[in-house]
Amino acid sequence: MSSEVKIQAEPRTEFGKGAARRIRRDDKVPAVLYGHGTDPVHITLPGHDTMLALKTANALLSIDIDGESRLALPKQVQRDPIKGFIEHVDLILVRRGEKVFVDVAVHVVGEPEPGALVVTESNTVSLQAEATNIPSSVEVSIEGLEIGSQVLAKDLVLPEGSLLHVDEETLVVNITAAPTAEELEAELEEAEAEAGIEREEHVEVTEEGVPVETAEEAAPAEGEGEESSSDDARS
Numbered sequence: 001m002s003s004e005v006k007i008q009a010e011p012r013t014e015f016g017k018g019a020a021r022r023i024r025r026d027d028k029v030p031a032v033l034y035g036h037g038t039d040p041v042h043i044t045l046p047g048h049d050t051m052l053a054l055k056t057a058n059a060l061l062s063i064d065i066d067g068e069s070r071l072a073l074p075k076q077v078q079r080d081p082i083k084g085f086i087e088h089v090d091l092i093l094v095r096r097g098e099k100v101f102v103d104v105a106v107h108v109v110g111e112p113e114p115g116a117l118v119v120t121e122s123n124t125v126s127l128q129a130e131a132t133n134i135p136s137s138v139e140v141s142i143e144g145l146e147i148g149s150q151v152l153a154k155d156l157v158l159p160e161g162s163l164l165h166v167d168e169e170t171l172v173v174n175i176t177a178a179p180t181a182e183e184l185e186a187e188l189e190e191a192e193a194e195a196g197i198e199r200e201e202h203v204e205v206t207e208e209g210v211p212v213e214t215a216e217e218a219a220p221a222e223g224e225g226e227e228s229s230s231d232d233a234r235s
Contacts, residue, residue: 004062004071004132005053011065012042020088029086033063033072035093041065051086058102058134061091073100073131094131101128101165104135106172110143117178118142125153125172126165135159140173149175 012030014022020030027047034040043065053059054077063070072091079086094100103124112118125138138156142149154168179187192198 004060005056006062006064006069007045007049007053009043009045009063009065012044015042024085024087029089031089031091033065033070033091033093035072036095038093045089047086050089054086054089056136057105058136060094060132060134063091071095071131073102073134096132098131099128100131100134101126102134103127104129104162105137107137107139108142108173109139110141110145112142112145112149112175113147115178116145116147117176119174119176121171121174122153125156125170127158127162128165129159129162133159133161135162142173142175145175147175147177 009031010028012023023030023044024047029045029047029050031043031045031050032040033043043063045063053061054074059074061072061074063072071094073094074089075092076090077086078088104127105124106120106122108118108120127135127138129135135158138158140151140156142151145151150171151173152168153164153166153170153172156164156172158164
């Protein structure tokens, strides 16, 4: 379950791209806090603490602004597409006991029967949970499941206080037969053909690096060398 992460914030009065760049140069993150019908509050968060906090999905943040603490959940996190650092964070206010809708990671554990392939069709599942009691993940056991087995959303064992917020028939995990080497080869050839890739024909070579077919053509036929030696002896 999620635990509160306390973060000290500062009010932000400068806006625009230039101001945002200056904030990030100081290892801080521009953010906005909104929700419950209140006016948006623009703030600055400490860069390192924010990065650590947001490594956990649906992190519950206790934002301290001028001595006043407010609970919030990350709504949108913008990251630099190349370097990955946090550029901006949208935070939504929540209250203790309030129900919120969140996407929670699906964690598959166990092993199916031999020869089976595990296909995770849904990496997350949408739940309704208390803002202060959001599960970090939903565990799905596939131990000993046979080929053809399926785990649907309705089969999930949810943490106490959480409710499913997705179609009960949603396929979460599918247990199928693992493809054979021949099937994988056929799929690869088909994909290469669609991509217009022509395979180079495999040529078997001898230890000297000569193609086997060429070496066989150049080698004398069985008995041919002996006949030549006999003819030489008679002459």
